[in-house]
Every structure is written in C-alpha cells, then in structure tokens.
Amino acid sequence: MKVEKQTLPPQHQDHQPGIESRMNPRPDFMPRFRGSSRLRDKVALVTGGDSGIGRAVAVAMAREGARIALLYLEEKGDAQETADAITLEGSQVELFVGDIGSEQFCREAVAQAVARFGRIDILVNNAGEQHAVKDLDELTEERITRTFRTNVFSMFFLAKAVVPHMPPGSAIINTTSITAYRGHTQLIDYSATKGAIVTLTRSLSQLLAPRGIRVNAVAPGPIWTPLIPASFDAKKVSTHGGDTPLGRPGQPNEVASSFVFLASDDASYMTGQVLHPNGGEMVGS
Structure with missing residues (x-):
C-alpha cells in the first residue's frame, strides 16, 4: 500500500519562535503512553518548553513522575498552557522567562530551579531558532551570532550552571536536527549550529562520563512545531514533511518518547549517541 503524502493548511507567522495556539491544526503533544514512574523523584530543566517539542517533552516527563523547571523566551500563553498540562499530570512546574542566549539568565534560572526543587537530574537543551534565507548576503554577522548564541552558546551556559548540581545517574539531552547530517539550502546557519551540537554532545559525553552523567542527543526530522510557520512561507508550510518516506510531518509527541528514554535508566x-525520529530518512549516526 502506497503512503499518501499529507499536506497542511497554508499558514505563516511573522514572529519567531512562533505561537502554538495559532497553529492549524494544533500539534499533538500529549503522551501516547501510560506513565510508569520511570522518572519518579527526578527534576528536569527543559528549555523552549512552552511549545513544540519542548512542550511535549516536559509533559511526557511529568507523566513519568518528573518535576519540571520550564524555560521560555516570551510566549506566556503557550507556557501557561504547558504548565497546566504538567499540573494535570500530577506534577509540579516552575516557569522561568528569559533569553537563554544570556549566560547570566542561564545561571539565575538554574539557581532558582535548584532553590525550588533542590536538585536537577535532567537537562533538556531544546530551545532554538532558525531563519530561512535565499542568499548568503542575508546571513549578517548579527544574524549568525544570534543563531549560534541561542542554539549553541546556551548549551554551554546551561551545562556549566547545571552540572555542579547533578548527581551520578543524571542525563543531559540536546536537540540537534536532521539538518546536521544533510544540510539545508535555506537554513545555513541553523544547520551549522545543529552540526556543532552533535559534536558538543559527543565531547561532553566523554568529559562527564567519570561523573556518571550521560549526554545524548535527539535529531528530529520535519516536526509540526511553531518554528515551521514562523520560518517559512505559507506554500512551503503546506508541504512540510511530505518528502519523508512516511509522507508526513512528525508530531511533537512522536519525538518526546526519545527524550524520556534517554533520561531514564x-x-x-x-x-554520546543520537536518536533519529525523522520519518524514515537514513542518515549517519
């Protein structure tokens, strides 16, 4: 039976990182599994947790018993919706609003999360930004620096702040992308950051192994998140994910289980490993 390619309603948002509540259809973020206490008594700090993959990861980890420190940039409505979903899972959540491109904010958020929950067992470096360009001249110094600051520098800032509070058995999970392996003609600087994240993951895994801290990554393919309508024109959005072997974009809850697995025993x-929920494309490990 041939897989039918799935299309989406054309849509566009003018501001990044995008608002999930304005998407049509809304992304599917609720976990598809029953909780089994795999993360009971753990504390997870999740960046970009207001929407998209971050929201799905935060709620899935809450279902498994984790308490959640949720960092987001400015999307207050989306963040509160995520917090409400976490609370409905019977867990606790604390929201922190700010720019993870600032090392000072990262240090302050971690300190407040530790003061609130007493520890951090799981760091999910998920937040990111991307900007489509048609020509190299559009990649200004300011744009490149900003993308690397959000996508890569923040991971250094947060790891430095979090690791001293992590007991043996803790986990760091970084969100990279399929673009780290195949590139992207319009997402030049974004793809470069995602390649850097793969190498950062491997290097940190070796550095932190003696402390009993595991470091892994997840490289999603085309997932239906607010970044998509906030990055591309309406026509391109309508075909998002249609070129995968499965013929459709993935949903955030189809990615979140990879994070839960990597965070658990x-x-x-x-x-030092990377998981690839990408709709069937074969890429290097």
Missing part, C-alpha cells in the same frame, strides 16, 4: 548504557 532504560538508557543507562548510552552516552
């Missing part, structure tokens, strides 16, 4: 012998 089920992945106790995995570090």
Whole structure:
C-alpha cells in the first residue's frame, strides 16, 4: 500500500519562535503512553518548553513522575498552557522567562530551579531558532551570532550552571536536527549550529562520563512545531514533511518518547549517541 503524502493548511507567522495556539491544526503533544514512574523523584530543566517539542517533552516527563523547571523566551500563553498540562499530570512546574542566549539568565534560572526543587537530574537543551534565507548576503554577522548564541552558546551556559548540581545517574539531552547530517539550502546557519551540537554532545559525553552523567542527543526530522510557520512561507508550510518516506510531518509527541528514554535508566548504557525520529530518512549516526 502506497503512503499518501499529507499536506497542511497554508499558514505563516511573522514572529519567531512562533505561537502554538495559532497553529492549524494544533500539534499533538500529549503522551501516547501510560506513565510508569520511570522518572519518579527526578527534576528536569527543559528549555523552549512552552511549545513544540519542548512542550511535549516536559509533559511526557511529568507523566513519568518528573518535576519540571520550564524555560521560555516570551510566549506566556503557550507556557501557561504547558504548565497546566504538567499540573494535570500530577506534577509540579516552575516557569522561568528569559533569553537563554544570556549566560547570566542561564545561571539565575538554574539557581532558582535548584532553590525550588533542590536538585536537577535532567537537562533538556531544546530551545532554538532558525531563519530561512535565499542568499548568503542575508546571513549578517548579527544574524549568525544570534543563531549560534541561542542554539549553541546556551548549551554551554546551561551545562556549566547545571552540572555542579547533578548527581551520578543524571542525563543531559540536546536537540540537534536532521539538518546536521544533510544540510539545508535555506537554513545555513541553523544547520551549522545543529552540526556543532552533535559534536558538543559527543565531547561532553566523554568529559562527564567519570561523573556518571550521560549526554545524548535527539535529531528530529520535519516536526509540526511553531518554528515551521514562523520560518517559512505559507506554500512551503503546506508541504512540510511530505518528502519523508512516511509522507508526513512528525508530531511533537512522536519525538518526546526519545527524550524520556534517554533520561531514564532504560538508557543507562548510552552516552554520546543520537536518536533519529525523522520519518524514515537514513542518515549517519
């Protein structure tokens, strides 16, 4: 049976990182599994947790028993919706609003999360930004620096702040992308940051292994998140994910399970690795 390519309603948002509540259809973020206490008594700090993959990861980890420190840039309505979903899972959540491109904010958010919850066992470096360009001249110094500051520098800032509070058995999980492996003609600087994240993951995994801290990454393919309508024109959005072997974009909750697995003891012998929920495209590891 041939897989039918799935299309989306054409739509566009003028401001990044995008608002999930304005998307049509709304992304599917609720976990598709029953909780089994795999993360009971753990504390997870999730960046970009207001929407998209971050929202799905935060709610999925809450279902498994984790308490959540949720960092977001400015999307107050989306963040509160995520917090409400976490609360409905019977967990606790604390919201922190600010720019993870600032090392000072990262240090302050981590300090407040530790003061609130007493520890951090899981760091999910998920937040990111991307800007489509048609020519190299559009990649200004300011744009390139900003993309790297949000997508890569923040991971250094947060790792530095979080690791001293992490007990053995803790986990860091970084969001990279399929673009790290195949590139993207319009997302030049974004793709470069995602390649850097793969190498950062491997390097940190070796550095932190003696402390019993595992570091892994997830490289999603085309997922239906607010970044998509906030990055591309309406026509391109309508075909998002249609070129995958499965013929459709993935949903955030189809990615979140990879993060839950890597955060849990089920992945106790995995570090320096990348998981690929990407709709069937074969890429290098």
